[in-house]
Amino acid sequence: MDGQYLYDIAYVATEQGTKITREYGRDIQLFFYLLSTLFLIHGRHKTRTAQREESGLTKQIIKSLNMVPIIWKGARYKTTGRSAPLDTLVIHGMGGNLSGTTSWFQNPFSLVSAHAGVGENEIHEYVKASDTAWATGVWSWNVRSYNLEIQNSPLTSAVLENAKWYLLTVVIPTHFADRRPDRSWILPHKQVKPTQCPKGIDIDSFVEDLGRRWDDMHREQVVINVPVKAEGKVHTAVKVRTAPNTTSQILRTMKKGDGFWYLGKVEGENIVVNNIGNNIWVHLEDGNYCWSGCVKLSN
Ligand SMILES: [Zn+2]
Numbered sequence: 001m002d003g004q005y006l007y008d009i010a011y012v013a014t015e016q017g018t019k020i021t022r023e024y025g026r027d028i029q030l031f032f033y034l035l036s037t038l039f040l041i042h043g044r045h046k047t048r049t050a051q052r053e054e055s056g057l058t059k060q061i062i063k064s065l066n067m068v069p070i071i072w073k074g075a076r077y078k079t080t081g082r083s084a085p086l087d088t089l090v091i092h093g094m095g096g097n098l099s100g101t102t103s104w105f106q107n108p109f110s111l112v113s114a115h116a117g118v119g120e121n122e123i124h125e126y127v128k129a130s131d132t133a134w135a136t137g138v139w140s141w142n143v144r145s146y147n148l149e150i151q152n153s154p155l156t157s158a159v160l161e162n163a164k165w166y167l168l169t170v171v172i173p174t175h176f177a178d179r180r181p182d183r184s185w186i187l188p189h190k191q192v193k194p195t196q197c198p199k200g201i202d203i204d205s206f207v208e209d210l211g212r213r214w215d216d217m218h219r220e221q222v223v224i225n226v227p228v229k230a231e232g233k234v235h236t237a238v239k240v241r242t243a244p245n246t247t248s249q250i251l252r253t254m255k256k257g258d259g260f261w262y263l264g265k266v267e268g269e270n271i272v273v274n275n276i277g278n279n280i281w282v283h284l285e286d287g288n289y290c291w292s293g294c295v296k297l298s299n
Helices: 002-015 024-040 055-064 098-104 157-175 203-218
Strands: 070-072 088-093 116-118 123-125 145-150 186-188 223-227 230-234 238-241 250-254 259-273 276-284 289-291 295-297
Touching: 088 157, 098 116, 098 123, 116 157, 145 157, 157 203, 186 203, 259 289, 259 295
Parallel strands: 070 123, 088 145, 088 186, 116 145
Antiparallel strands: 116 123, 223 259, 230 259, 230 295, 238 250, 238 289, 259 276, 276 289
16 A cells, blocks of 8 residues: 555655645655655755656656555446447445445445445445446446546545546546546536435536646646745745736735745746746745746745
8 A cells, every 4th residue: 555655654744844735736746855855865855956857757656646545346236348438427426435335336236336436545446447337327328427436425625635636647547538627528427317416516616626637737837946845035026826827817916025935946938027037937835836037036
């Protein structure tokens, strides 16, 4: 269980002052932070730098950061193969917890299954993606869909994070040609059959967040230098944006004198002020960006 091990170390890193969110971009930083902590130096090294290469490597690292174990459990009811191409992802709510759902899928009386189920600490797989799960109650949808069960009783933020992580790093790249997540092909169960399922899960915000994270993972970005974490200071008020360009969403403004932590620098939109400009943007600790022309960086 490598994943569990990494996660435990991540927790130690937290105590040393690195904030951890389970967003993918941030996990990469964490990965290098851990590397530097474990192998290069021991102790407080917030500004220690590590080099990161292009996005191919990034993706590989993301995939190796398996934070929750994925365990094959199987299901009693399924149909081998598919009679239609797989083109739809259907989201279900368990109406209970992971272990209950897993045992129900082994039960002779259940007559149902799904491809996988996500819980708080584990992800269980029941039916291969190439096979048809007895999941939606509508056969024409079963044959074309991948069905994910999400624990919704209790529904916690960890469960939702695990579900997003599993979809973005395993299901979507492997079974949907890494298609960008959107609501045209990711449906709640209730959209294909009258049901309450997936009760308690707001599918619109869930898929919107998946799309945002997918964009973050696929953003073409030239990473110039990635300090694990370094300090900067604002000398001219600057807007914080979701991407390194002026067309992205403005989240807030940092004012003159404000200090901040940042993770690295990236190439983005070229900004020119009074005939002087550059295309370097600062990748802030919270995952967002500000243009470098307004700030002083320590690294
Ligand atoms: Zn359902």
